Amino acid sequence: MDKATIELLARRAGLDKALAEFPEDVAAAAMQASGSAAKMKAPTDPRAEPWPPMRVGEGL
Amino acid sequence: MTDLHWLGAAEAAHAIAARELSPVALMKALLDRIARLDPKLNAFIRLDAEAAMTQAKAAEAEIAAGRPRGPLHGVPVGIKDIIDVAGLPTTCHSKVLEDSAIAAADAVCVARLRGAGAIVLGKLSTHEFAIGGPSFDLPWPPARNPWNTDHHPGGSSSGSGSGISAGLFPMALGSDTGGSVRNPASACGIVGLKPTYGLVSRRGVFPLSFTLDHVGPMTRNVADNALMLAAIAGHDPLDPGSAAATNGHYTAKLERGVRDLRIGFVRHFHEIDMPAEPEVTAALEHVARTLQAEGAEVRDIALPPLSEFAAVNRVILNSEAWAIHAPWLRQRPGDYGQLARRRLMAGAFLSAGDYVQAQRRRLEMIAGVEAALREVDVLLCASAMDPACRIDKPADVERTYPRQARTPFNVTGHPALAMMAGLSKGGLPLAVQFVGRNFAEATLFQVARAWERASGMGKKHPPVG
Numbered sequence: 001m002d003k004a005t006i007e008l009l010a011r012r013a014g015l016d017k018a019l020a021e022f023p024e025d026v027a028a029a030a031m032q033a034s035g036s037a038a039k040m041k042a043p044t045d046p047r048a049e050p051w052p053p054m055r056v057g058e059g060l
Numbered sequence: 061m062t063d064l065h066w067l068g069a070a071e072a073a074h075a076i077a078a079r080e081l082s083p084v085a086l087m088k089a090l091l092d093r094i095a096r097l098d099p100k101l102n103a104f105i106r107l108d109a110e111a112a113m114t115q116a117k118a119a120e121a122e123i124a125a126g127r128p129r130g131p132l133h134g135v136p137v138g139i140k141d142i143i144d145v146a147g148l149p150t151t152c153h154s155k156v157l158e159d160s161a162i163a164a165a166d167a168v169c170v171a172r173l174r175g176a177g178a179i180v181l182g183k184l185s186t187h188e189f190a191i192g193g194p195s196f197d198l199p200w201p202p203a204r205n206p207w208n209t210d211h212h213p214g215g216s217s218s219g220s221g222s223g224i225s226a227g228l229f230p231m232a233l234g235s236d237t238g239g240s241v242r243n244p245a246s247a248c249g250i251v252g253l254k255p256t257y258g259l260v261s262r263r264g265v266f267p268l269s270f271t272l273d274h275v276g277p278m279t280r281n282v283a284d285n286a287l288m289l290a291a292i293a294g295h296d297p298l299d300p301g302s303a304a305a306t307n308g309h310y311t312a313k314l315e316r317g318v319r320d321l322r323i324g325f326v327r328h329f330h331e332i333d334m335p336a337e338p339e340v341t342a343a344l345e346h347v348a349r350t351l352q353a354e355g356a357e358v359r360d361i362a363l364p365p366l367s368e369f370a371a372v373n374r375v376i377l378n379s380e381a382w383a384i385h386a387p388w389l390r391q392r393p394g395d396y397g398q399l400a401r402r403r404l405m406a407g408a409f410l411s412a413g414d415y416v417q418a419q420r421r422r423l424e425m426i427a428g429v430e431a432a433l434r435e436v437d438v439l440l441c442a443s444a445m446d447p448a449c450r451i452d453k454p455a456d457v458e459r460t461y462p463r464q465a466r467t468p469f470n471v472t473g474h475p476a477l478a479m480m481a482g483l484s485k486g487g488l489p490l491a492v493q494f495v496g497r498n499f500a501e502a503t504l505f506q507v508a509r510a511w512e513r514a515s516g517m518g519k520k521h522p523p524v525g
Contacts, residue, residue: 048246048421
């Protein structure tokens with residue numbers, strides 16, 4: 001993710017203050033996010049449902 | 061009798077109920093030890109000594125009058141400071157909440173411990189908001205590892221792990237979103253359980269990630285962990301993630317051994333996906349051989365790679381945490397420590413599509429672990445790939461922190477227990493992790509107890525105090 005994109009996304013997220021005071025932290029957060037998203041594989045089944053995220057079940 | 065500070069929760073409760081031990085004497089011994097050792101360990105953010113002693117006196121009077129409250133009557137417990145305790149602030153170890161309002165009510169898990177007779181000692185150190193640590197730029201210092209105070213005690217339930225290991229209290233509550241009960245349990249050589257998702261109520265616990273958060277018991281031995289889980293488990297209709305599970309008989313199978321159990325050894329986690337330190341590998345092999353000698357059938361089994369679990373965990377955690385922290389991060393980013401600020405802002409750079417995709421992939425990963433657990437009763441795998449690193453070397457923390465196999469079971473929700481597997485040449489704990497079927501914590505305790513009994517791990521204490 002390049003600097004201009006990071007700044008654009010940060011401002012869209014309302015992180016103007018963080019961008020001004022902690023630009024390196026904003027950049028690190030952006031890189032962390034893009035790294036995690038890139039490593040995630042897409043579901044094998046295109047019809048796979050996301051919900052409910054956790055099936056807590058009936059238990060014992 | 062054992063030194064009072066090394067008494068386990070069950071042992072203490074039994075002696076108190078039999079009137080062989082005064083809860084006041086136990087409390088005094090622990091408060092003295094805390095006064096002596098905690099300045100080096102920083103396990104506490106807030107010690108509530110006066111209230112704890114008042115409750116100990118009340119417990120003594122109740123027992124003398126023949127009015128026992130429950131199986132933990134008179135036993136002290138520490139509470140991670142993201143969990144509400146009535147009358148105390150919940151700071152989450154952060155300047156953001158340093159002046160936060162006093163909690164009006166106990167979290168459900170705390171109320172249940174009190175219902176069983178436990179006495180709250182105070183609030184314990186954590187990584188900031190259970191994610192940013194170890195940090196030296198917060199209002200309170202980070203907890204230290206009793207096995208070597210130059211080393212990290214693991215996190216985020218750092219004070220819980222440090223204090224139990226050092227004999228400051230026999231049990232504590234932690235929370236686990238990416239391994240935060242099991243990490244300090246591994247680093248400090250104690251027993252930490254992340255129960256099945258939904259088994260323990262999260263109401264009154266400051267959230268980090270709604271669909272990954274678990275509250276779990278931390279103790280020095282397996283039997284105490286089962287006893288503590290029995291006290292806190294159970295349905296809570298006001299927690300939307302709470303399972304309709306009844307409370308199980310977690311201590312019922314403790315001494316049955318592992319004969320006829322099938323254990324799946326997930327070797328690829330520490331041999332291929334994330335090669336562990338040789339000492340860790342040797343310790344895991346020793347655990348597997350020991351359980352085999354005890355009568356279990358041990359076979360290799362495969363799960364999806366660790367990197368996939370980690371990526372799914374991160375995308376979900378960062379997205380959900382951002383939803384919680386966005387207003388504060390926008391208005392007062394300087395009130396966070398740097399580590400928490402970096403980790404919590406990551407969610408601002410993920411899309412709604414990323415989040416939904418992670419939840420879709422998650423269900424496939426759950427199916428993968430379910431399939432493995434149809435072939436075996438319990439999984440055995442690494443917890444940490446390294447012994448605890450030095451706490452004052454950020455590069456070492458950054459390198460070793462992600463080298464773990466705990467996040468898969470936050471993603472899938474299966475119960476997972478970490479405990480000591482041995483000691484490194486440098487005298488630091490090494491750890492093993494056992495993973496069970498949903499709501500089969502009793503079987504998990506059965507295996508963990510068999511290892512503990514065969515190895516004597518529950519009796520090893522750090523050279524402190």
